[in-house]
Amino acid sequence: MHAVAFSARMKPGLAPLALAFALALTTSASADAAVDTTWTQRLEAARAAMAADDVVSARRHLLALDALAGGHTGAKSALATLAARQGDRAEVLRWLDALAATGIWRPVADDTLFARWRADTAFRAVASRLAANAAPIANAVLVDSLGDPGLLAEDVAWDAAGGRYLVSSIHRGKIVALDRAGRVTDFTAPGAADVWGVYGLALDHANGLLWATTAAGPEYAGFAPGDSGRTALLAYDLRTARLKRRVELPRAPARQVLGDLTVGPDGTVYACESLGGAVHRLRRGAAAFDTLVGPGTFRSPQGCAVAADGRRLYVADYTRGVAAVDLASGAVGWLPKPYALSSGGIDGLCLTGGRLLAIQNGPTPKRVLELGLDPRGERIESWRVLEQASERLGEPNHGVVVGHDFVLIGDSGWDRVGEDGRLRVTKESRPPVLLRLRLDAGR
Numbered sequence: 001m002h003a004v005a006f007s008a009r010m011k012p013g014l015a016p017l018a019l020a021f022a023l024a025l026t027t028s029a030s031a032d033a034a035v036d037t038t039w040t041q042r043l044e045a046a047r048a049a050m051a052a053d054d055v056v057s058a059r060r061h062l063l064a065l066d067a068l069a070g071g072h073t074g075a076k077s078a079l080a081t082l083a084a085r086q087g088d089r090a091e092v093l094r095w096l097d098a099l100a101a102t103g104i105w106r107p108v109a110d111d112t113l114f115a116r117w118r119a120d121t122a123f124r125a126v127a128s129r130l131a132a133n134a135a136p137i138a139n140a141v142l143v144d145s146l147g148d149p150g151l152l153a154e155d156v157a158w159d160a161a162g163g164r165y166l167v168s169s170i171h172r173g174k175i176v177a178l179d180r181a182g183r184v185t186d187f188t189a190p191g192a193a194d195v196w197g198v199y200g201l202a203l204d205h206a207n208g209l210l211w212a213t214t215a216a217g218p219e220y221a222g223f224a225p226g227d228s229g230r231t232a233l234l235a236y237d238l239r240t241a242r243l244k245r246r247v248e249l250p251r252a253p254a255r256q257v258l259g260d261l262t263v264g265p266d267g268t269v270y271a272c273e274s275l276g277g278a279v280h281r282l283r284r285g286a287a288a289f290d291t292l293v294g295p296g297t298f299r300s301p302q303g304c305a306v307a308a309d310g311r312r313l314y315v316a317d318y319t320r321g322v323a324a325v326d327l328a329s330g331a332v333g334w335l336p337k338p339y340a341l342s343s344g345g346i347d348g349l350c351l352t353g354g355r356l357l358a359i360q361n362g363p364t365p366k367r368v369l370e371l372g373l374d375p376r377g378e379r380i381e382s383w384r385v386l387e388q389a390s391e392r393l394g395e396p397n398h399g400v401v402v403g404h405d406f407v408l409i410g411d412s413g414w415d416r417v418g419e420d421g422r423l424r425v426t427k428e429s430r431p432p433v434l435l436r437l438r439l440d441a442g443r
Contacts, residue, residue, distance in 0.1 A: 303349025
């Protein structure tokens with residue numbers, strides 16, 4: 001799911017790296033989390049130490065966090081900041097060098113925090129590397145525009161039989177279809193009863209269904225506060241667009257958002273509840289959800305994909321990285337990764353040919369990553385940037401594999417959503433687009 005503003009989505013889409021780190025620190029973890037909570041405890045401890053200006057304790061917790069996560073971009077940035085406060089040149093260079101290796105941008109050359117080293121040759125070199133990280137990488141080509149800057153486009157699916165892309169709209173509360181001729185039509189009409197903003201999409205080809213998630217919130221143009229706390233899973237007939245099933249998550253006092261979802265080979269639907277940190281499962285033929293991963297286990301679960309062997313579910317947690325959930329037991333483990341890979345801020349996630357395609361819209365620059373998995377699918381062995389900071393990428397979110405291409409949403413509109421959750425549309429606002437990346441490019 002692509003953020004429900006800062007507070008609801010826990011995704012600092014436009015925030016600079018320091019703010020992204022601060023937001024991660026201020027998000028509390030459930031005390032009964034069923035998975036490794038040591039990293040979240042380190043986050044909380046580092047936050048408390050920094051608030052108390054206890055530099056020694058903050059550094060200790062940040063170092064532990066970086067080690068636990070196998071490289072944590074926010075921790076690296078914060079460690080560079082702490083080193084600068086202490087006037088420790090060697091540590092400043094160490095952490096800025098590590099940060100530069102992630103490909104993430106931080107404008108340190110003119111930052112007064114680092115003013116004493118502006119004439120330092122080594123500092124200027126690493127500052128140049130960090131600045132260069134913002135340079136565009138443009139490999140994608142335009143498929144077509146979706147026409148309406150007020151869509152707040154979220155997810156995309158490919159209906160091969162119908163020769164069309166299906167795109168969800170949070171703000172309009174509907175699903176639109178884009179055909180090969182570039183025509184955009186409504187697959188579902190807005191304003192349907194008990195349908196609010198439409199978030200994730202997933203096709204069940206075997207049963208001719210399009211699954212979608214919907215949630216009530218201020219991002220939806222027709223939001224009524226009385227619907228707060230409601231979210232549901234919908235199944236539409238792919239051919240007729242008739243609603244065939246609707247399964248609502250039990251209502252809660254706090255807001256809930258069933259966002260990103262995927263369908264397993266047996267027809268089971270997996271849906272992430274991005275605010276409470278749970279993953280819910282709807283087995284084929286079941287009348288209600290069961291919980292695969294309990295609330296509080298993740299801090300902000302986003303894109304998900306079932307492994308090729310059907311034994312695990314990959315889940316992108318926005319503040320940490322990619323986890324693997326054992327589908328038999330529900331046990332959660334984090335995928336080991338290269339130290340330089342910045343894996344926070346991942347929204348969309350697809351699996352194809354032994355690699356994960358990740359849309360990373362949390363840090364700067366926004367980018368599309370290819371994450372190479374080991375033969376068992378148990379660790380990330382390599383990574384490369386396929387696209388970043390290009391002219392129509394804007395704030396990207398989700399994509400779908402179509403043959404040898406990866407087709408994703410660019411200029412989704414999330415950069416125009418305020419902290420109140422409301423979408424701003426002006427005459428300068430650009431409509432969302434679909435972009436195509438050739439997956440074998442550069443291989």
